[in-house]
Amino acid sequence: MLNIGIFAIFVAVTMVIVFRASKNTKTASDYYAAGHAFSGPQNGIAISGDYLSAASFLGIAGAIAVNGYDGFLYSIGFLVAWLVALLLVAELLRNTGRYTMGDVLSFRMRERPVRTAASLSTLVVSFFYLLAQMAGAGGLIALLLGITDKGGQAIVIAVVGALMILYVLVGGMRGTTWVQIIKAALLIAGAFVMTIWVLGLYGFNLSALLGHAADVAGDKVLNPGAKYGKSETSKLDFISLGIALVLGTAGLPHVLMRFYTVPTAKEARRSVVWAIWLIGLFYLFTLVLGYGAGAMVGPDTIKDAPGGVNSAAPLLASYLGGPLLLGFISAVAFATILAVVAGLTITASASFAHDIYANVIKKGQVDSKQQEVRVARITAVVIGVVSILGGIAANGQNVAFLVALAFAVAASANLPTLLYSLFWKRFNTTGALFSIYGGLAITIVLIIFSPAVSGSEEAMFPTLDIAVFPLQNPGLVSIPLSFLLGYIGTKISKDENGGTKYAEMEVRSLTGAGAEKAVQH
Template identity: 75%
Template sequence: MPDVLAADATIGSPAINISIFGAFVAVTLFITFRASRNNKSAADYYAAGRNITGTQNGLAIAGDYLSAASFLGIAGAIAVYGYDGFLYSIGFLVAWLVALLLVAELMRNTARFTMADVLAFRMRQGPVRTAAAISTLAVSLFYLLAQMSGAGGLVALLLGVSGDLAEALVVTLVGALMIFYVLVGGMRGTTYVQMIKAALLVAGALVITVWTLAEYGFSLSALLGGAAADGGQGVLEPGAQYGLSGTTQLDFISLALALVLGTAGLPHVLMRFYTVPTAKDARRSVVWAIWLIGIFYLFSLVIGYGAGALVGAETVLAAPGGVNSAAPLLAFELGGTVLLGIIAGVAFATILAVVAGLTITASASFAHDVYASVIKKGNVPPNGEVKVARVTAVVIGAISIGLGILALQAGLNIAFLVALAFAVAASANLPTILYTLFWKRFTTQGALWSIYGGLIICIGLILFSPVVSGAETSMFPGVDFAWFPLRNPGLVSIPASFFLGWLGTVISKDKPDEAKWAELEVRAFTGIGAEKAVQH
């Protein structure tokens, strides 16, 4: 493919790519408008009226979880680094076992709309809800940063645009669409978009996987041999990215810890459990999601190695969007302009569906937990909470657009950026969730120390790591104020958060509310009382 990246060439046909983008946007906008007619209350806007079936929710969870990092970032990481790139897939998938076994059913039984409903159930409402909302906003912004960056790189690649201004305009367009979906459709519209996107993504990945294997006589060994011929034998062995030194090996352990524990603390994933009518549906949702996500990650292995073999790591790195362009370039190599346009449309759908889910989660957290519960103390006029949520969605969208432009111009791998979001979720949210659900003595002080301590330590270590400064791949390569050597802080920040939650509790003068603990325990493990709670 020698002419693909020529200065005067574009990747495929911009007209076809735009047409496919436009078709998807038109269909999803129609669905969003239809869904908006049923948004009559906060329960409709936040939780789709709690009438999404387990199968539908499993499909939507897969659509929410399989982000641009899964489709673009992981494929690129495998194409360039081989075995080490696939470690992202393994971590993302294994994480669902933690979510299934520890939090899915219990969170659904206990909460109304947000993660903070669980954390504040037996604690002082104001401070805990505020802390949970801040944590939710932090995780959501990190995740949005990755999706916006991926969108800009993808569309810049497919439309043949170059330059900081053009890429910034692309990110702004994606952000505007995201805000519109959330403002109009709420959770119901977002759910339908995510379901369609999941079906398209798995189907698109299947097509590329089968086509790639067909190029090698449906022999996985021949495919791996082709990847090794281009990238060297190292792409088939551990260590290409994380085995270069003792520091990178520690970085791998830190990354794995963040990925495996992060999913159970992601607010936008947890919020999906509140859309189903029963605990049985919550369990069924996760089982469906695990199957769909697992199958997709097997496809990603073939797509990544296929890009390494048929496109080449050097070509991938040289393309607009860098490592994130592997899957689109493989589609172009296999099926030309039409297949590229279809896969690009699927990737674009992926980004829009995920950012819509993230935005509604962040806006719901502020409106429900801070505005309605802390500021207004429950005295909210009809639809007042939803109005605040919509305003918040616009603000969050604007911030994520700005951060996405910065990340895109820095050329950071979006799978890596999502891993940072997982680290924040695993540090600030998961310890507090587990202590709340399983430790009778846990107190408000312990919850606050765990959330704020995990959040501050995690983000602080990121700011002073090679992610931000001190390396060629940093967001600010021209300066160096990095003193923390690891690129993922989970190895330090996650144990620190567990420790702070324990320490804050044992030295606290607060007495646990035993009646509330008993109610939480019964509701979480049996579902008794949950249906009554969600109706108010």
């Protein structure tokens, strides 16, 4: 009851904020981009709230507790990825688009085909990311309430999905952003308290903590190879994972959309700098929390708990502070899941409504901006229902691993197209379609036929065995092939439409000239 009470308080407070924010959500700009009204620091905190998902808190802590050094590699990959986003994407994207990735691509390409492709890619990436968050929700409630049967956990996942839909329908991007800011503050504060607590028990001596973790789980947790060093294939899997994590962030649609909630490109840059500091700090905390859970709770206890490896951080909280700290940390983890799924849902629904409905189906002749927003809200409900069903299927999987699949799809389908569009004059519509559709198809096929989906007890469908592709993460193969497809598609096409507006796009992306007028329009 204590755990549920703390969570209910959080939901009540955020609902009040979302309803208040809804009073200022009147136009499409308000619904999609919060009226471009947030400052760089505010948006940076919201980005960290959007990015520090269940994978960061539950998945990485569990991966470190069980696999030690190899688990911490997730943290490194997730953090380094922000340098790619800062240097190559953030400011340029803010200067050339309004709401979605489709805006950027259609600036110099044929509008209808590239908007359709960009929207489809956004929906697929969002779906994979939502799978991870829903799986985290199921595992967390399983631990909190002792619900061990899949049916009870499925009901919990449905409740999380319903709350997510409500946040998006009522508050739009403005309400979602405030939820993410509150959640980021709570998450970082909660992780900080637990980190200080754990270190305090070892005299603030990190070596003593690591030594105890090694005594409990063996020296393997301090050395590379516990997960990715058992065979040559697993070593390749690690390289594949690293490439997907580092390149995936710059192609994540819900992260890209956050750059449009600030008024200028300078504020977009400040957003990313704030996000890097906050995210980096949090990942240092996860190192202590993961090894602390491994030392105090033990890897075997964590793996046997309801929720599996995702239970490491809540179990550590219970060990340190009993039901009260467990209730607070679990409420924060739930807040994490709610905020991230709300951000993902509004991004996916905005992409469909703005790119497909308004600019492809209606050819830019929408009856009213309210009608476009209405379509976005209907789409949000559909996405919510689909993500609930997918989350029930993915329940029990390591959420950090599931998010890594989303990163692989984003890095394969979105990043090559964005970079080619921003930096290659010859790039054209055919190249964009080759890289998006080709990247999506290759990545999804490789995931379906990978050990992640079938062929083992840890797979998503353990009774199936269609795993003919040896790597769990397809990034090593799918990302280079997607870049290659974009190049081939451009070279075999005589279409020069991409080059005619490249000079204008280059000036705007690098200087911001004309960008503010386009945003206001």
